[in-house]
Amino acid sequence: MARFKHYDYNQTKMIPLRFADxxxxxxxxxxxxxxxxxxxxxxxxxxxYRNDYNGAPAYDPAILLKIVLFAYSRGITSSRKIAQACRENVLFMTLSADSQPHHSTIAEFITQMDDVIAPLFTQLKGAKPFRFTQGMHSHAGAWERVKRSDPFNVPDDSLIAFSFPPR
Incomplete structure (x- = not known):
């Protein structure tokens, strides 16, 4: 009779995870x-935001912006799917600092802050491309993954541009 290694789905395993890493x-x-x-x-x-003295603390707009833009870069545009990703995907957990915003918070941020989000990227328009460590490069609101050997040789399929989906 064949023998197999023992396994147990009821076992517990603690895996330490530092989001910054x-x-x-x-x-x-x-x-x-x-x-x-x-x-x-x-x-x-x-x-x-008008919650200086009363009301619950709000999610940091930087966190919401990161998860929304990252989701859009992955083709995820549904606020429910973005909220689900923040609960299940380690990269979304990391970008959101494991804050797990509700889908209605994400949807409200997108709809109410649309006029604030778009001008943020005009800050980058017209700027010279600037290079980050390890071969990342940004220009005019578009993000480009570049080859480490030649940072100005960008393959056509590597361009990822952000734009909010039509309403």
């Missing part, structure tokens, strides 16, 4: 996070 330099999500954190003027969002 999940986004590797040289990846699209690393560049997206870096640009949102360091290059975009996120103060445009603050005037939209």
């Amino acid at each position: 999940q986004i590797q330099p040289g990846t699209f999500e690393y560049t997206l996070s870096h640009v949102v954190d360091h290059d975009l003027d996120m103060s445009l969002f603050e005037s939209r």
Whole structure:
């Protein structure tokens, strides 16, 4: 009779996970996070929130912007699917700092902040391409993954442009 290795689906395994280590330099999500954190003027969002003295704390617009743009780059445009990804996908968990925003929060952010989000990318238009570590490169609101050997030789199929889906 054949023998097989023992397995047990009821066993418990704890896997430590540090979210900051999940986004590797040289990846699209690393560049997206870096640009949102360091290059975009996120103060445009603050005037939209009126919860200084009362009301629940809001999700940081930088986090919401990161997960929405990352989702759109992956072809995910449904707020329910984005919320699901924040619960199930490690990269979305990392970009959202495991905050797991509700789908209605994501949908509200997209619809109410559309006029604030679009001008953020005009900050990048006309700027010279700037290079990040590990071969990432951005120009005029479009993100391009470039070859590490030649940062200005970009294959045609590597261009990912952000645009919000039509309403």
